Amino acid sequence: MTDLTERYGRKRAVPRWVLPLVAVVGISLGVAWAAWTAWDDVPPYQSEVFGYEVQGEDLTTITINVYRSEDVALECEVYAQAESKAIVGETVVEVPASPRNTRVTAEIITEHRATTAVIRTCEPA
Structure with a gap:
């Protein structure tokens, strides 16, 4: 072999x-x-819904947390939605300038009963 x-x-x-x-x-x-x-461009602020409560047919409250790395005032647009996903109310929440994280509560007047509340945007004032 x-x-x-x-x-x-x-x-x-x-x-x-x-x-x-x-x-x-x-x-x-x-x-x-x-x-x-x-090193990607991260905005100096972020926001999130902490909670919301449907108070009745015409009122919903929303609580938002705002996290900041800079001392900047913000305006956050928030809205309430009905079960059909239709927007039934909206408002602008003014968050004062602060170097710390902030929790803010706002009232949203609604046309019909809402089922949720959402942040649309948060931008510098």
Whole structure:
């Protein structure tokens, strides 16, 4: 019986430097992506609905949390929706300038009974 390596030749293995090179390139790309996402333009403020309460057929209250990294006054547009998703009331909530996080409650006068309250936008005043 003949030796197969003599008959067909031996397949060359991957050079030793290839795997470390692939690892270095992969790690470099990961670090570059992480840095790019960390330095993305993040607004100096964010807002979220903390809660809402339907007071009756014509009134809904909404409480919003405002998180800020800068001392800036904001105007937040909020609205109330009915079960049909129709907007039944809206108002603008003025959030005074403050270097801290703030919680603000506002009343939304509604045309019909609302089922939820939502923030549309929060922009600098």
